[in-house]
Amino acid sequence: MGVRVGLPSLFALLLGPVALAQSGNMNLPATVTAGSAFSIPTSGSGSGVLYIVGPDQVIRRSVQLGTAVELSASDLSDAGHYVAALAANGTVDSGQFDVLPAAKAENLNFIAVPSRVPVGQHNGINGTAYVFDTYRNLITTPMPVSFALSGISGAPQSRTAITRNGVAWTSIDSASKQGAAKFVAQAGDATTTRIIQEVPGDPCGLTISARPDGKRISVETAPVRDCSGNPIPDGTIVTITETYKGSLSTVDVPLKKDIAQVDMPAYNGATISVASGVVAGNEIHWNGGH
Amino acid sequence: MRRFALLSCALAVAFPVLADQPSVQVESPDLHGSRQLEAQTQAAVVRDYLESWQSLAAAFEQNQASLLNADFAGVARDKLGAAIKSQARLGIHTRYQDLSHKLQFVFYSPEGISIELLDTVEYDEQIFDGDKPVATQHVSTRYLVMFSPAEQRWMIRLFQADPAS
Numbered sequence: 541m542g543v544r545v546g547l548p549s550l551f552a553l554l555l556g557p558v559a560l561a562q563s564g565n566m567n568l569p570a571t572v573t574a575g576s577a578f579s580i581p582t583s584g585s586g587s588g589v590l591y592i593v594g595p596d597q598v599i600r601r602s603v604q605l606g607t608a609v610e611l612s613a614s615d616l617s618d619a620g621h622y623v624a625a626l627a628a629n630g631t632v633d634s635g636q637f638d639v640l641p642a643a644k645a646e647n648l649n650f651i652a653v654p655s656r657v658p659v660g661q662h663n664g665i666n667g668t669a670y671v672f673d674t675y676r677n678l679i680t681t682p683m684p685v686s687f688a689l690s691g692i693s694g695a696p697q698s699r700t701a702i703t704r705n706g707v708a709w710t711s712i713d714s715a716s717k718q719g720a721a722k723f724v725a726q727a728g729d730a731t732t733t734r735i736i737q738e739v740p741g742d743p744c745g746l747t748i749s750a751r752p753d754g755k756r757i758s759v760e761t762a763p764v765r766d767c768s769g770n771p772i773p774d775g776t777i778v779t780i781t782e783t784y785k786g787s788l789s790t791v792d793v794p795l796k797k798d799i800a801q802v803d804m805p806a807y808n809g810a811t812i813s814v815a816s817g818v819v820a821g822n823e824i825h826w827n828g829g830h
Numbered sequence: 831m832r833r834f835a836l837l838s839c840a841l842a843v844a845f846p847v848l849a850d851q852p853s854v855q856v857e858s859p860d861l862h863g864s865r866q867l868e869a870q871t872q873a874a875v876v877r878d879y880l881e882s883w884q885s886l887a888a889a890f891e892q893n894q895a896s897l898l899n900a901d902f903a904g905v906a907r908d909k910l911g912a913a914i915k916s917q918a919r920l921g922i923h924t925r926y927q928d929l930s931h932k933l934q935f936v937f938y939s940p941e942g943i944s945i946e947l948l949d950t951v952e953y954d955e956q957i958f959d960g961d962k963p964v965a966t967q968h969v970s971t972r973y974l975v976m977f978s979p980a981e982q983r984w985m986i987r988l989f990q991a992d993p994a995s
Binding site: 589591593594595596597598599600618619620621623625627632634635636638641651653666668670676677678680704705706707709711 | 862863864886890905908909910912913916917920921922924926936937939940941943944946948955957959964965966967969971974976988989990991992993
């Protein structure tokens with residue numbers, strides 16, 4: 541910006557050539573790239589103190605007026621707005637300038653959610669990438685970020701989004717097969733990978749069969765799978781309910797090797813039904829096994 | 831603690847300037863993201879953001895980085911804390927007085943854990959060497975601020991002047 545105030549030139553002219561030689565002025569750049577060396581030329585004679593102050597970094601340096609103040613690449617690495625003041629011989633020349641992020645993406649802060657997702661979910665996985673330079677400055681100039689999701693089956697899905705205010709995001713469908721999927725975000729040479737566990741969805745076509753077993757009925761599910769054919773994990777609860785003459789008996793059974801099995805009282809005329817979570821299966825009307 | 835006469839609004843609204851209070855204007859969101867930003871969330875973020883300026887001002891004036899802890903986290907806390915440490919080492923301190931904020935929400939992440947806003951801000955920055963005032967500048971710039979939710983409030987995770995974009 542190079543905003544300037546407090547130039548002591550009027551006093552310098554009034555006080556004559558000696559004072560003019562001693563007052564200090566500086567020539568600030570409007571912008572500097574983070575991590576770049578630059579110089580601030582000064583005028584005048586004698587010594588002074590240069591202050592460069594912003595919420596991100598602070599520098600105080602003794603300077604020889606009439607020479608350029610050299611700032612090395614490591615002196616100002618935090619993007620931000622800075623006030624500079626050159627104090628010398630009772631006068632102050634001050635101004636402002638900006639330090640801009642470096643152009644090269646070095647780090648991607650990549651948030652992928654959820655970490656576990658059912659298979660076959662449309663836009664079920666969200667990825668948000670924040671692009672930083674090597675000094676942890678958010679790069680706010682637009683740049684493409686590519687997102688790719690690859691799992692154990694199907695073709696990888698990819699998207700490209702352009703950052704806006706340093707951020708790019710996308711939504712991607714989960715695959716049809718369960719397993720670990722790699723979700724990769726890339727901007728320039730910076731790459732970050734997240735692992736998404738794609739898990740079976742809700743049971744699909746939940747079915748029971750029953751057979752007599754002495755004075756009881758043995759009720760058993762067919763292998764329980766989701767609508768894409770992925771087996772539902774062991775331990776998933778299947779609820780089997782028997783209704784007979786207004787009384788209800790319910791048993792929660794964990795799946796074991798894709799199947800849930802339980803013995804129920806054998807009542808002729810009973811109705812036996814099955815459900816898992818919000819998914820209901822078939823009903824059986826028990827008639828003594830006939 | 832100063833109290834702010836703020837609250838969020840659907841359209842640009844200017845808040846009155848009272849003594850020692852910055853004026854605050856919240857513009858309609860220009861969101862880049864799939865998630866809706868509820869008015870209550872906007873109001874909470876604006877409230878927390880304005881309070882964070884008070885923390886920042888106190889921390890830089892007193893050279894006490896711990897005053898940032900309630901409002902800043904991550905990169906923002908690291909960088910501001912390092913600047914305060916430098917100030918203390920060099921024997922200087924800085925007085926920040928925010929005068930006006932023009933705020934616009936620009937991003938709410940799909941999973942709801944990140945909010946970004948732009949603040950076209952005016953403030954006075956006064957530099958002291960020891961107890962001696964060195965220079966005062968009236969600053970007009972824009973900040974890009976990123977928040978994430980914490981237990982009690984929205985914490986600032988990135989606080990970066992962004993005049994170029």
